[in-house]
Amino acid sequence: MDSPEIRKIKANTTSSSDSPPVQDSPVFSYINNLSPIQPVKASHLAQGFPGLNSPPLVFTSPRINSHRDTSFLKRPQYQPLSSAEKRKTQDEAKKFLDGPVDPKITQLHMRLITDSQDCETKIRVESQQCSSSEGVDEYLADPSEVDCVDSTQSASPCLKQSNNVPETFTGSKETTLYDNKHNTGTDLGTEAKAPSEQAKEDLEGKQTFDAKPVKIIEQSDGELQYDECPNIESGLSVNNAYKREYRQHLHDQDRGGKHEDDCDHTPQSPPGRLQIVQVYENSAENVGAISKGMIGNMILHAPKARSEQGGMHRRCLQFEEAPPCATGKRDCSLSSIQEVNYSEPPSGTGESKLVKLSYADLKATSKRQMGTPLPPRFGGNSPSTVPKPSGIGLHLNSIVNAAPLVRGTTRSIKLADHYIGVQVMKSASVMSSHLPDNVRCRSISLNMVEKDSAGPEDRDESETSIAASSAVPQSPHTVVFERHVPTHEKRGFDAENVDDYEECKQSSPKKKRKKTSSTKDSDGTKRCNCKKTKCLKLYCDCFAAGVYCAESCACQGCFNITDYEDTVLETRQHIESRNPLAFAPKIVQHEEEIQFTPSSARHKRGCNCKKSMCLKKYCECYQANVGCSSGCRCDGCKNVYGRKGEYIPIEHGVGKDNVSDKAGKERIESTFDEKLEMVATKKDILSTELYDSHNLTPLAPSFQCSE
DNA sequence: GAGTTTGAAACT
DNA sequence: CAGTTTCAAACTC
Numbered sequence: 063m064d065s066p067e068i069r070k071i072k073a074n075t076t077s078s079s080d081s082p083p084v085q086d087s088p089v090f091s092y093i094n095n096l097s098p099i100q101p102v103k104a105s106h107l108a109q110g111f112p113g114l115n116s117p118p119l120v121f122t123s124p125r126i127n128s129h130r131d132t133s134f135l136k137r138p139q140y141q142p143l144s145s146a147e148k149r150k151t152q153d154e155a156k157k158f159l160d161g162p163v164d165p166k167i168t169q170l171h172m173r174l175i176t177d178s179q180d181c182e183t184k185i186r187v188e189s190q191q192c193s194s195s196e197g198v199d200e201y202l203a204d205p206s207e208v209d210c211v212d213s214t215q216s217a218s219p220c221l222k223q224s225n226n227v228p229e230t231f232t233g234s235k236e237t238t239l240y241d242n243k244h245n246t247g248t249d250l251g252t253e254a255k256a257p258s259e260q261a262k263e264d265l266e267g268k269q270t271f272d273a274k275p276v277k278i279i280e281q282s283d284g285e286l287q288y289d290e291c292p293n294i295e296s297g298l299s300v301n302n303a304y305k306r307e308y309r310q311h312l313h314d315q316d317r318g319g320k321h322e323d324d325c326d327h328t329p330q331s332p333p334g335r336l337q338i339v340q341v342y343e344n345s346a347e348n349v350g351a352i353s354k355g356m357i358g359n360m361i362l363h364a365p366k367a368r369s370e371q372g373g374m375h376r377r378c379l380q381f382e383e384a385p386p387c388a389t390g391k392r393d394c395s396l397s398s399i400q401e402v403n404y405s406e407p408p409s410g411t412g413e414s415k416l417v418k419l420s421y422a423d424l425k426a427t428s429k430r431q432m433g434t435p436l437p438p439r440f441g442g443n444s445p446s447t448v449p450k451p452s453g454i455g456l457h458l459n460s461i462v463n464a465a466p467l468v469r470g471t472t473r474s475i476k477l478a479d480h481y482i483g484v485q486v487m488k489s490a491s492v493m494s495s496h497l498p499d500n501v502r503c504r505s506i507s508l509n510m511v512e513k514d515s516a517g518p519e520d521r522d523e524s525e526t527s528i529a530a531s532s533a534v535p536q537s538p539h540t541v542v543f544e545r546h547v548p549t550h551e552k553r554g555f556d557a558e559n560v561d562d563y564e565e566c567k568q569s570s571p572k573k574k575r576k577k578t579s580s581t582k583d584s585d586g587t588k589r590c591n592c593k594k595t596k597c598l599k600l601y602c603d604c605f606a607a608g609v610y611c612a613e614s615c616a617c618q619g620c621f622n623i624t625d626y627e628d629t630v631l632e633t634r635q636h637i638e639s640r641n642p643l644a645f646a647p648k649i650v651q652h653e654e655e656i657q658f659t660p661s662s663a664r665h666k667r668g669c670n671c672k673k674s675m676c677l678k679k680y681c682e683c684y685q686a687n688v689g690c691s692s693g694c695r696c697d698g699c700k701n702v703y704g705r706k707g708e709y710i711p712i713e714h715g716v717g718k719d720n721v722s723d724k725a726g727k728e729r730i731e732s733t734f735d736e737k738l739e740m741v742a743t744k745k746d747i748l749s750t751e752l753y754d755s756h757n758l759t760p761l762a763p764s765f766q767c768s769e
Numbered sequence: 770g771a772g773t774t775t776g777a778a779a780c781t
Numbered sequence: 782c783a784g785t786t787t788c789a790a791a792c793t794c
Contacts (some may be wrong), residue, residue: 179788309783590789590790591789591790592788592789593788593789594788595787595788595789596789596790599786599787599789601787601789601790602788602789603789603790674791678788678791678792679790679791679792680791685790685791
């Protein structure tokens with residue numbers, strides 16, 4: 063009664079790691095005899111894909127072959143180096159934190175972040191695979207490419223850990239959300255008993271909040287098992303090395319014109335997002351190959367393989383993501399994770415799922431997708447400040463219209479994932495090829511949500527992430543570090559540029575863009591030149607402005623980068639603990655005089671100039687183009703924007719007729735300056751507004767209304 | 770580009 | 782809170 067495939071699957075699910083290889087099993091031999099299909103190798107993963115309609119392609123996928131290809135596994139050039147060094151540098155950063163920060167915790171946290179991106183990466187890979195013109199079936203048939211949770215082929219370090227407990231995985235089937243929901247008689251769902259949704263919620267809730275990564279395993283009897291990934295640190299330590307190695311591998315192969323078989327299928331699988339980078343380059347055609355027919359295939363053949371991925375999918379999304387920037391100066395901003403709760407379409411079970419997304423990521427993504435520079439501000443207390451997601455759930459339901467999915471898309475969620483992934487990549491293909499891979503990947507998450515709700519029928523390439531991010535509620539009390547430099551200006555994250563973390567760290571300022579006399583980029587964003595503070599003190603303009611250092615910064619030993627997001631945030635908190643207004647906007651504007659804008663703006667703390675007479679940029683007031691105020695302690699103030707204690711609103715200042723005396727002339731001059739400044743400032747404001755409207759980002763904190 | 774000046778930030 | 786030191790930007794040559 064069972065088809066050979068089913069039997070094969072069953073054989074797989076009942077085998078244990080202690081058992082002889084599946085290939086040696088009687089069942090497998092039997093299957094081999096029956097089927098003309100030559101399995102490349104009896105990967106349990108392939109077995110995890112029981113689709114009766116699976117084309118032979120499934121079994122002959124070169125991907126599977128490549129999976130076995132360990133030619134690029136030599137990791138000589140990368141070695142333990144990166145993680146060790148990173149740890150070291152992180153320790154260094156800790157020295158800058160005299161606050162009550164537990165270095166261990168931080169370090170672990172960072173590693174967790176690093177790990178999470180691997181997992182998330184995998185998710186993206188699966189999306190990418192869907193878009194591949196190779197066909198969905200192949201992809202589906204080779205879950206190893208995406209299955210972070212696989213017990214024997216795990217690419218994720220934490221999952222590798224799980225190999226230490228093979229019993230846990232043996233004979234078990236890892237569950238996914240959609241797995242149970244979309245079980246049909248044609249897939250493995252008939253074999254897997256759907257556990258109670260509540261049980262899943264419980265377990266996954268644990269995943270969500272536990273520090274340790276966990277995996278949910280559905281035993282063959284339908285029972286859920288919760289398993290922690292032990293010793294995640296060790297696994298993570300080497301992971302970055304793998305990443306870079308793999309990136310190099312991709313790069314090398316890329317140059318050789320090979321794409322299809324690049325995907326990592328090895329146990330030391332490098333991050334899939336690297337693969338996605340690669341695919342992006344061809345995404346246009348890949349996407350073009352996607353048709354509803356293919357989607358249909360996905361429906362038909364997305365059984366267990368997908369379900370196994372799904373568990374990881376979810377798990378990975380629950381991690382904070384902090385993709386390691388090969389350059390050290392990461393291109394993406396991420397402060398933390400937004401927990402996203404999106405509901406299944408009406409056609410589904412109604413179960414609500416939790417996915418964690420980084421709002422900053424989303425925002426960054428949207429900005430990139432807009433093809434406009436990312437504003438460097440994280441906003442201080444700006445009203446437009448993006449909130450630092452602190453575990454507050456972001457209900458995408460409130461963002462997206464819950465358009466019903468068409469009946470028949472029974473696997474809507476997962477299918478949508480695929481489809482969305484494709485769409486996103488298509489969008490991404492239009493974007494700059496220099497977009498960091500992690501950003502592209504993140505956009506999948508976002509688009510996934512929105513497009514999910516949009517339904518498969520009317521999905522388009524709209525940049526939904528923009529709407530989503532713009533819809534995120536913002537808190538004026540939270541601050542978030544954002545990326546500093548426009549994506550296109552930063553070093554790309556393509557495979558060509560991925561393996562230069564060390565280089566970046568070690569590069570001298572000379573290697574960076576030649577420093578000019580100005581501390582601003584051509585686009586007006588600040589850049590620093592810190593040498594001793596590692597950009598973790600207010601001496602650093604970038605840090606003080608609440609932005610990550612840019613690629614164009616000439617700082618040395620910079621920690622003000624997304625790689626050290628935690629360090630940055632901790633340092634920031636420490637500074638704020640001493641001075642809550644340390645990151646508050648320095649320039650405030652009196653509300654009642656806002657119509658006269660520039661002239662009414664003042665430096666909040668005032669300056670303390672002694673020699674410059676507030677006529678040079680040493681003076682913070684002057685530098686901010688605002689006049690000095692009574693709060694200033696300057697000596698001999700001659701601030702052209704307004705001297706201390708003599709601020710007079712423009713319209714009250716002078717008239718044509720009262721310029722008879724010297725004071726009046728001086729005032730006129732002063733007012734003229736102010737008017738000039740006002741014009742200039744209005745222009746700046748306008749440009750800022752435009753900038754923000756394009757990028758949906760916070761305004762610069764340097765010019766805000768006071769409370 | 771090197772050296773100096775300056776004032777904010779950090780420290781004591 | 783005041784004095785001192787450190788720091789990086791601004792400035793000068």
